[in-house]
Amino acid sequence: MAHPKVLGALALAALVTAAPAPAGAEGAAARERQARQALERSRELADLLARVGARYRAFRAFRVSFEQSFVSSAFGADEVETGTIHVQRPRRMLWIYDAPPGRRGVFDGSDWWLVEPEERQVTRHAAGESDLVVDLLTGRLDPGQAFAIDEDEDRLPADGGLRRLRLVPREPRDDLDAVLLTLDVPRLDLREVAVIDPLGSRWVYRFGPPEPVDPLPDSAFTVEIPAGWSIVRM
Numbered sequence: 723m724a725h726p727k728v729l730g731a732l733a734l735a736a737l738v739t740a741a742p743a744p745a746g747a748e749g750a751a752a753r754e755r756q757a758r759q760a761l762e763r764s765r766e767l768a769d770l771l772a773r774v775g776a777r778y779r780a781f782r783a784f785r786v787s788f789e790q791s792f793v794s795s796a797f798g799a800d801e802v803e804t805g806t807i808h809v810q811r812p813r814r815m816l817w818i819y820d821a822p823p824g825r826r827g828v829f830d831g832s833d834w835w836l837v838e839p840e841e842r843q844v845t846r847h848a849a850g851e852s853d854l855v856v857d858l859l860t861g862r863l864d865p866g867q868a869f870a871i872d873e874d875e876d877r878l879p880a881d882g883g884l885r886r887l888r889l890v891p892r893e894p895r896d897d898l899d900a901v902l903l904t905l906d907v908p909r910l911d912l913r914e915v916a917v918i919d920p921l922g923s924r925w926v927y928r929f930g931p932p933e934p935v936d937p938l939p940d941s942a943f944t945v946e947i948p949a950g951w952s953i954v955r956m
Contacts, residue, residue: 760872767871767887770905775861777910783810783937786859787930788817795922808935809859814943828945829856835945844947847956854901855927858912865889874902883908896920906931 778784785808792800805819817827824839829849836845849856857863865871869889876886889901897919904914911931918924947953 763873764871767873768866770885770907771863771865771871771887771903774905774910774912775858775863777861778809778859778912778932779811779861781809781811781932781934783808784932784934785809786932789928791926793924793926807859807929808938808942809932810937810943811860813856813860813862815856815859816938816942828943829853830943830945837945842948842951843954844945844951845954845956854917855915858903858915859929868892869901884913 785806787804788807789802789804791802794800803819803821805817808816808818810816813829813831815827815829819825819827822838822840824837826837828835828837832849834845834847834849834853836847838844854863868891870892872888872890874886874888883906885905885907887903887905889903891898891900898917899920899922900918902914902916902918903912905911906913909931912929914929915927916924917926
């Protein structure tokens with residue numbers, strides 16, 4: 723059912739169509755119309771993202787190719803890294819990098835581990851209950867709770883079935899200004915995620931289409947630290 727304020731605005735618009743509108747009435751009606759359109763667009767985009775999430779949740783296990791880069795607002799683009807991600811329900815991930823050899827990232831459901839053989843180092847980072855990239859690839863993101871959603875068409879091709887969504891935190895955050903999601907609408911695939919911090923720097927992740935695979939053994943998501951390696955906790 724429509725909100726009473728919306729119904730009231732519609733009734734007022736109907737009453738004044740045959741007579742000159744009082745000063746400001748047309749502007750108020752236009753603002754009310756724009757607000758309704760924005761709400762409808764937000765709901766439509768949230769529904770689209772929910773359908774993408776449902777597609778990814780349908781896989782028990784899958785893999786995607788990835789390309790990640792960091793673009794600093796002060797120093798420009800950093801080196802591009804590539805590899806393959808194995809995603810396994812309910813919430814585990816294994817990132818295997820093409821280079822350097824043996825480098826991998828492991829998310830065991832609660833912590834991130836970055837294994838760097840060339841540095842003889844393992845970095846451990848507690849992710850908490852929510853991690854944006856994990857939640858997106860496992861179909862667990864509920865954007866309506868934490869983000870306002872709109873469409874961002876800047877530099878996006880007009881064809882190809884791609885749409886870009888801009889997610890802005892409803893509450894100000896020190897670490898996050900916005901998230902841009904590029905979706906392949908016909909396939910319901912997540913193609914790109916750009917995480918933008920308040921200074922304008924961004925982490926950019928590009929993904930290939932998900933490919934179903936057999937689940938990996940539990941040992942694939944366990945990190946054993948060799949003797950003599952250093953451990954960095956964040």
